[in-house]
Amino acid sequence: MDFAALGARRPLPCRADPDLFFADNITDRGAAVRICRGCPLRAPCAEYALEQREEWGVWGGLTRADRLELWSGSDAWRVDDEGRLRRACGTRQAYFAHFTFGEEPCEACTAVQDEHVRADRRRRLEGEHAKGGTVTGYHLHRRLGEAACADCKRAVAATSAARRGGQQATGGAAPPVAARGITGGARSDPATAQALLAA
Ligand code: SF4
Ligand SMILES: [Zn+2]
Ligand SMILES: [Zn+2]
Structure with a gap:
């Protein structure tokens, strides 16, 4: 069953405040994106908007700008399981994005x-x-x-x-390791430490 048919049969969060989903300001668009993430139709809604080339509004958590990225034909972007537009894996940006989203980096990014x-x-x-x-x-x-x-x-x-x-010249005892300015890297290296x- 397609998105339009699914949507006709149930109350959708966006119907409560449609203006929010077509707002000009970024704050309201951000609120709409967050509402979409809790919507059971998020994935089919996003797919519908992409297929129908819906130019305006937030659909399935994707803004117009998100859809333009995906329509651009670039394979540098992906939509994750939670409907977030993300850098495609296998890039350094995607590696750091994993941390931003509280995830372990995947093998390709690592x-x-x-x-x-x-x-x-x-x-x-x-x-x-x-x-x-x-x-x-x-x-x-x-x-x-x-x-x-x-x-x-x-x-x-x-x-x-x-x-x-230097030590023989001063006749003094060897200062502690830290006082000699040996960095953490040097201290942890057996050969240099020795x-x-x-x-
Ligand atoms: S995903 Fe967003 S725009 Fe699509 S039906 Fe749900 S609330 Fe509405
Ligand atoms: Zn990755
Ligand atoms: Zn060398």
Whole structure:
């Protein structure tokens, strides 16, 4: 049975205040969208408006702007099970939208985000290598799940040696780890922590 037939047989929330569903202001349109989410005909109503190319008003929780996005032919959008227009999964926007809606990110979105993080680390590592290898580069190698290159290892060793030299010069006891400015990342990394604590 189609939406028009279904709608004729039951009281619909929008019939109580039709003007709200064709309002010019965004506040009233938002109220209409929220009302639609509790309507048992939300999905067939949205489908009907999309098929009939209803240009105006809120239908099935979709505004005119939402329908224009879907009519544009772009596959960047989807309507979720609750009738919300969402970025299609498999994008970074969709990854963050999962959190906005209190959900665990799906596999497709997580894969895209993981790849973005890896690419960003790889890009930052290139910058550290341009400096000749650094302690930061060492940690980036580790975060990328790979052994550090010789240049970055040398930078860690040089940092350790410099710290050893500084302590011998002052003759003082080694300050606590936190006082030596070792960041959370460094503290959590066994190799660097050992190198620095051995100083
Ligand atoms: S989904 Fe919204 S517009 Fe459609 S019938 Fe229900 S209340 Fe009316
Ligand atoms: Zn997703
Ligand atoms: Zn390196």
